[in-house]
Amino acid sequence: MAARIYALAILALTSAVFLMLTVTSGATFTAPTTNPSNQVGTATLAAPTGASATVQSNGGTVRVAWTATASVWASGHRVYRAASSGGPYSLIQQIAGRATVTYDDVPGVGAFFYVIRGYYDTNGANWESVNSTQVSAKPLDHFSFNAIGAQHSGSAFSVTVIARAQDGSAVSGFNGTVTFSVTSGAIAPASAAVTNGSLTQSVTVTGAYTVGETITVSAGTPTRTGTSGAFTLNHFRATSIAIANGAGNTAGLPEAGDKIVLTFSEAANTAQLGTCPSGDSGSDVLTNDANPDTITANGANLTLGTIALGDNGYFTLSKDAKKSTCAWTAGNTVLTVTLVAVKNAATVAAPSTATWTPPATLTSALGEAIDMAQIPTVTAVLF
Numbered sequence: 520m521a522a523r524i525y526a527l528a529i530l531a532l533t534s535a536v537f538l539m540l541t542v543t544s545g546a547t548f549t550a551p552t553t554n555p556s557n558q559v560g561t562a563t564l565a566a567p568t569g570a571s572a573t574v575q576s577n578g579g580t581v582r583v584a585w586t587a588t589a590s591v592w593a594s595g596h597r598v599y600r601a602a603s604s605g606g607p608y609s610l611i612q613q614i615a616g617r618a619t620v621t622y623d624d625v626p627g628v629g630a631f632f633y634v635i636r637g638y639y640d641t642n643g644a645n646w647e648s649v650n651s652t653q654v655s656a657k658p659l660d661h662f663s664f665n666a667i668g669a670q671h672s673g674s675a676f677s678v679t680v681i682a683r684a685q686d687g688s689a690v691s692g693f694n695g696t697v698t699f700s701v702t703s704g705a706i707a708p709a710s711a712a713v714t715n716g717s718l719t720q721s722v723t724v725t726g727a728y729t730v731g732e733t734i735t736v737s738a739g740t741p742t743r744t745g746t747s748g749a750f751t752l753n754h755f756r757a758t759s760i761a762i763a764n765g766a767g768n769t770a771g772l773p774e775a776g777d778k779i780v781l782t783f784s785e786a787a788n789t790a791q792l793g794t795c796p797s798g799d800s801g802s803d804v805l806t807n808d809a810n811p812d813t814i815t816a817n818g819a820n821l822t823l824g825t826i827a828l829g830d831n832g833y834f835t836l837s838k839d840a841k842k843s844t845c846a847w848t849a850g851n852t853v854l855t856v857t858l859v860a861v862k863n864a865a866t867v868a869a870p871s872t873a874t875w876t877p878p879a880t881l882t883s884a885l886g887e888a889i890d891m892a893q894i895p896t897v898t899a900v901l902f
Contacts, residue, residue, distance in 0.1 A: 565589040566648040567596060567620075567635045574692035578659030578682060578739035581624045581631065585651055587617040588637030597647065598622045601632045604653065608634060625741075628660040628685045657684035659693050662736050662745025669751040670732075672704070673887060675723045680736055680745065682716040691716040697736040703729055704752065713738065727892045728754040728784075755883035756784045756890040760826065760875040761899040765857075771901050773806065773833055773840075779814065779826070779856040781875070782895075786851040786884035793821035793845075804840040806833075806861060821845060823856070824877040828900065851884060873900045 569586035583598055595615040599608035612622050624631075634650035665679040682693040693716045699706045704726015711720045724732065732752040737744045765776025793802060793816070802821035807813045812833045814826040821843075842859040874894065881889045 563590070564593060564637050564639055564646050564648040567637055567651045570633070570635055570651040570654045572631070572633050572654040572656040574656050574658055574690055575623070576692065576694040578690060578693040578695060578743060579625055579741050581626060581633075581656040581658060582621055583624060583633050583635070583654070584621045585635045587620050588648060590637055590639075590648070591617070592639065593617060593637040593648075594640045595638060596620070597636045597638050598624075599634050599636065599650075600624065600626065602629060604632050604655070606632075608632075608650075613638070626658060628658060630655060630657050630684070630686065657686065657688060657690065659683070659690045659739050659743050660685040661743055662697065662738070663687075664734065664745065664747035667734070667747050667750040669753060670724060672728075672752055672754040673723060673725050675721050677719060677721050678734060678747070680713065680718040680720070682713060682739075683745075689716050693739065695738045697738040700735045700737075701726070702731065702733045703727060704732070706734065724752055726752055726754070728752060728756050728890050753784065754890040754893075755787075755885075755887040756893040757875060757877045757895040758782050758784050758893075759896045759898050760873060761897070762826070762828075762873060762901050763899045764901055773858065773861050773901065775858055775860055777858045777861070777901065779804075779823075779858075781823070781854045781856075781877075783852045783854075783883075787847075787854075788882045788884050788886070789847055789851050789854075791822070791881050792854065792878070793819075802843050802845055802856070804843045804856060804858060804861075805837070806840055807837045808834040809837075821856070822878045822880075824875060824881075827874045827876075829872055833901075873897050 565588045567585040567588050571584045573582050575582055585596070588596065595613065595617065597610055598612040598614070600611045601608045611624060614622065632653055632655045634653050636650060637648040639646040659682050661683050663681045663683050667678060670676050680697060682690040684690050694714060696710050696712050697718065698710045699708070699722065701724055704724055706722055706724050708722065711718055722734070730751045731749045733749050734747045735744060759782045761780040763778045763780060764770060765774065765778060768774045768776055803817040804823070805815045805817055807815065812828045814823065814828070816823040817839070838861070840858045840861040843856055844859060845854060845856040847854055874897070877889055879889065879891055
């Protein structure tokens with residue numbers, strides 16, 4: 520009996536030693552799939568280190584990078600993303616092996632937060648390390664401009680463009696080429712390179728006069744845009760016309776002493792409108808009995824373009840208002856033509872209208888062609 524008890528004791532001791540050796544060696548231990556958060560596995564799987572998240576040069580890609588988990592038996596890494604700091608996180612990529620330690624994400628616009636975990640999934644296990652240090656990135660959402668004051672068509676000026684995230688913060692990682700466009704007219708250059716999220720560029724916008732000009736840039740992958748605030752684009756143009764009664768003259772009746780006052784936005788090339796002599800050698804203004812009645816000039820001394828008045832009896836005949844005189848004032852921006860002799864017409868009973876089409880050949884003193892698209896305002900028509 521004693522011998523039997525002794526034998527059983529020896530057998531139990533041998534089994535215990537064998538079991539201890541088996542568990543210690545790890546040769547047959549398999550984590551149960553019913554316990555994916557196995558605490559032994561989590562505690563012994565090292566988290567990745569050195570995490571970073573950097574917006575790439577195209578503005579839309581975030582490169583997540585890290586140093587591999589120190590657990591050489593790990594199956595690989597998992598990349599998680601959240602829209603809020605601290606999570607909740609969603610798995611966006613599982614990468615097998617420890618050799619790959621970057622992942623390029625295209626998350627959209629906003630602020631994004633990343634963590635990386637080491638994982639082990641051999642033999643039905645599903646172990647993960649704790650999170651790496653959280654890192655964040657803000658991809659390109661739009662471009663902003665500096666305030667742009669009034670500019671002149673064809674004259675260079677400087678603009679500053681900044682790459683921005685959705686919250687308005689600068690995206691210094693963006694390095695790409697932006698394409699310029701304008702609301703109207705043309706802009707040069709057509710494109711320019713942004714460095715570290717910023718661009719200061721000399722541009723020239725050429726086009727008709729407008730108070731609502733804007734500049735738009737587009738760039739990035741996916742494409743993002745930005746538009747400047749509206750600014751005035753000046754262009755040499757006729758701004759107003761007045762046909763004014765001379766002192767003591769009758770309203771509505773063209774008479775000697777009445778004045779035609781033409782105003783331009785800037786100094787005109789006065790030689791192109793003709794000379795402005797006085798006295799007997801004055802410029803002849805032509806009054807035309809037509810529908811509508813018009814005022815032009817003979818072209819030998821003075822070029823006015825065409826002033827159209829309605830067909831309201833201003834002129835009964837087509838005649839020359841001979842010996843009319845003219846004078847430039849206000850830095851050659853205002854031309855006043857005084858009628859010296861004119862064929863009178865019947866009195867117009869009420870205020871009328873006029874339109875003025877300046878000569879298309881006229882340029883500014885600096886050589887800019889007149890903007891024919893702009894219609895001058897009428898401030899007086901013999902009343």
